[in-house]
Amino acid sequence: MNRDEMLKQLSQLEKDIKQINESYDQLKNMVVALIEENVTLNLEIENMQMFINEPKKEEAKVPKKSTVLQSKDNLAMLYAEGFHICPTDLFGKHRGGEGCIFCLNLLSDKK
Incomplete structure (x- = not known):
């Protein structure tokens, strides 16, 4: 094999x-976008299930949400605003438009 062929290769x-x-x-x-969409849809499903399962009493005019769901919603809003919410040294730092698998895993965790 000569030098020109090697350079071409x-x-x-x-x-x-x-x-x-x-x-x-x-x-x-594309994977990060799909994961973000999945997390958003899962949160919407949880909110809709709470709304459907909520008792329909007159005194329950103010919707009661669990503390965990409120915290998860807050974290989802922070993530949507571009901040890390994962329990790493990046917590609270701006993501710079990049997706974070650790943050998304935290949001999709069903505990």
């Missing part, structure tokens, strides 16, 4: 690696 390999990295980044962004 290296150049092609570099292009292939760049294409794979671009595809990986696109796929990662």
